[in-house]
Amino acid sequence: MGAVDLSIDGLVIYYMLLIIPLGLMLWLHIPMVGKTLVSIVRMTLQLAFVGLYLQVVFKINSPWLNSLWLVVMVGVADFSIIRGCGLRLSRFASPLFAALVVGTAVPLLFFVGPLLKRPNLMDAQYVIPIGGMILGNCLRADIIGIKNFYSSLQKGEKAFLHSLAQGARLKEAILPYLRDACEAALMPTVATIATIGLVALPGMMTGVILGGANPVTAIKYQIAIMIAIFTGTAITVVLAIIMTIKTSFTSYGVLDSNCFRK
Amino acid sequence: MKQTSEITRATANTQQYRKDTPCIEMEDVTVRFDGKTVLEKFSLLVARGEKVVLTGPSGRGKSTVLRSILGFVVPESGTIRILGQPLSPGAIWRLRTMIGYVPQEPDLGSGSVRHWLERPFSYRANKELKKNLAKLPEMFHQFLLPLDLLEKDVETLSGGEKQRVAIVLALLLQRPILLLDEPTSALDEASRRKLTELLCSSSDLTVLIVSHEPELLRAADREIRLS
Numbered sequence: 001m002g003a004v005d006l007s008i009d010g011l012v013i014y015y016m017l018l019i020i021p022l023g024l025m026l027w028l029h030i031p032m033v034g035k036t037l038v039s040i041v042r043m044t045l046q047l048a049f050v051g052l053y054l055q056v057v058f059k060i061n062s063p064w065l066n067s068l069w070l071v072v073m074v075g076v077a078d079f080s081i082i083r084g085c086g087l088r089l090s091r092f093a094s095p096l097f098a099a100l101v102v103g104t105a106v107p108l109l110f111f112v113g114p115l116l117k118r119p120n121l122m123d124a125q126y127v128i129p130i131g132g133m134i135l136g137n138c139l140r141a142d143i144i145g146i147k148n149f150y151s152s153l154q155k156g157e158k159a160f161l162h163s164l165a166q167g168a169r170l171k172e173a174i175l176p177y178l179r180d181a182c183e184a185a186l187m188p189t190v191a192t193i194a195t196i197g198l199v200a201l202p203g204m205m206t207g208v209i210l211g212g213a214n215p216v217t218a219i220k221y222q223i224a225i226m227i228a229i230f231t232g233t234a235i236t237v238v239l240a241i242i243m244t245i246k247t248s249f250t251s252y253g254v255l256d257s258n259c260f261r262k
Numbered sequence: 263m264k265q266t267s268e269i270t271r272a273t274a275n276t277q278q279y280r281k282d283t284p285c286i287e288m289e290d291v292t293v294r295f296d297g298k299t300v301l302e303k304f305s306l307l308v309a310r311g312e313k314v315v316l317t318g319p320s321g322r323g324k325s326t327v328l329r330s331i332l333g334f335v336v337p338e339s340g341t342i343r344i345l346g347q348p349l350s351p352g353a354i355w356r357l358r359t360m361i362g363y364v365p366q367e368p369d370l371g372s373g374s375v376r377h378w379l380e381r382p383f384s385y386r387a388n389k390e391l392k393k394n395l396a397k398l399p400e401m402f403h404q405f406l407l408p409l410d411l412l413e414k415d416v417e418t419l420s421g422g423e424k425q426r427v428a429i430v431l432a433l434l435l436q437r438p439i440l441l442l443d444e445p446t447s448a449l450d451e452a453s454r455r456k457l458t459e460l461l462c463s464s465s466d467l468t469v470l471i472v473s474h475e476p477e478l479l480r481a482a483d484r485e486i487r488l489s
Contacts, residue, residue: 164332165362167358
C-alpha cells in the first residue's frame with residue numbers, strides 16, 4: 001500500500017487556501033505579499049523540476065547518476081553555506097565541500113548498508129531522500145557553526161591575539177571558539193531530539209506512515225534518521241571549521257581579513 | 263619583594279643566547295595599512311636587560327611596533343629579530359614564548375579570573391611554568407588586588423583591575439622580554455609605583471613599554487620618541 005496520489009486539479013484548488021494568509025497580509029498591511037508570491041512560484045517550479053528529474057533518476061536507478069545527484073546537492077549546500085556566512089567562495093568552497101561529503105556519506109552509507117542491508121548502497125529510493133535530509137540539516141547547522149566561529153573570532157580578536165602572545169599554538173588559541181561554535185551548531189538538533197514526537201511529528205515518520213508502513217516501522221526509521229542527522233551535523237561542523245582554518249589564518253596565526261566577503 | 267624579584271627574573275630562556283645578542287632588533291621596518299604608512303624605515307635596538315619607553319603622539323605607530331614584534335602585523339619591508347632570530351612564520355611560535363605582552367585595554371574574554379589566569383598554563387609551551395600559579399596570592403597582594411577577585415567574572419572587572427590581572431599573568435609566565443602597551447593608563451598611583459619598581463628590580467628582564475607615564479620615563483634606561 002502506497003500513499004494516495006494527489007490529482008493536479010485537487011492541488012490547484014488547494015492553492016486557493018493561500019488566499020487566507022495573503023488576505024491577512026493585505027488586511028494587516030504586512031509588506032511581504034510580493035515576497036510570498038515569488039516564494040510560492042519558486043517552490044512550485046523547483047519542486048516540479050526536482051519531481052520530474054527524480055522520476056528519471058528513480059527509473060534508471062544508476063549508482064553513478066544517484067551519486068552525481070548527491071554531489072550536486074552537496075555543491076548547492078556548499079555554495080549556500082559560504083554565502084550565508086559571508087565568506088569568500090574561492091577560499092572556502094573546496095574544504096567545505098570535502099567536509100560536507102564526509103559528513104553526509106558516513107551516516108548515509110551506514111544507514112543504507114549495515115542498517116537497511118540494501119544490496120545496492122546507492123539505491124535511489126533510500127540514498128536520495130535520506131541523503132537530502134542529512135544534508136539539509138548539515139546546511140543549517142554549518143551556517144550557525146561557521147558563522148559563530150568566525151564572528152566570535154572577529155569580535156574577540158584582541159583576546160585571541162592575547163592568547164597567541166601567551167604562547168598558544170593556533171589549535172590551542174582557537175579551541176574555545178571551536179567549542180562555542182560546535183555547541184551553537186549542535187544545540188538545535190539536540191533540542192529537536194529531546195522533544196521529537198511531543199512537539200511535532202517529524203517529516204520522516206510522517207512520510208513512512210503515508211507510504212503505508214505501520215507506526216512502529218516509522219518510529220524506527222525516525223530514530224535512525226535522527227542519529228544520522230546528529231552524526232552528520234557533528235562531523236560536518238567540526239570538519240568544516242578545522243578544514244577551513246588553513247585558508248583563513250595567515251602563517252603567523254592571525255585571522256586573515258581577506259577571507260570575508262567585502 | 264624577594265619573591266617578586268624571583269618572578270621577574272627571566273633567565274632560563276635567555277641563557278641559550280649570547281649575552282651581547284640584542285633582545286629586540288628592528289631594521290628599516292615599514293608597515294602600511296590600507297595604503298596608509300604607519301611606520302617607515304623604523305629601526306630599533308633593545309639590549310638585554312634594557313628598559314626602553316616608546317613615546318610620541320597617538321597614531322604614530324607605537325602599538326604597531328609591539329604588534330610587529332609579536333608577528334600580529336607583518337611589515338611590508340625590513341627585518342625584525344628577537345634574541346638574534348629573524349621573525350618568520352616558522353619561528354614565530356617559539357619566539358612568542360620568549361615574550362610577555364600586556365595590550366592596551368586587555369580583553370580577557372569571558373569566565374572567571376582564575377580560569378583566565380590558569381588557561382595559558384595549559385598550553386604546551388607553558389606547562390612547565392604551572393608551578394608559578396602558587397605565587398598568585400603574593401602577586402595579587404603586590405598589585406593591591408583582593409584574592410576574592412579570582413572567582414569573579416572577568417567581564418565585571420574595572421579597566422584598572424583588568425590591566426593589573428594581565429600584568430600579573432605576564433609576570434607569572436616569566437618571559438625574558440616584556441612588551442607593555444600603556445600598562446599604567448588605568449592604574450592608581452600605588453599600582454603604578456609598584457609596577458615601575460617591579461620592572462626595574464630585575465636586571466635581566468628586557469622591557470619595551472609604550473607609555474607617557476613620568477615615573478616610568480624616569481626609571482627607564484632610554485626613551486624613544488616616535489614623531
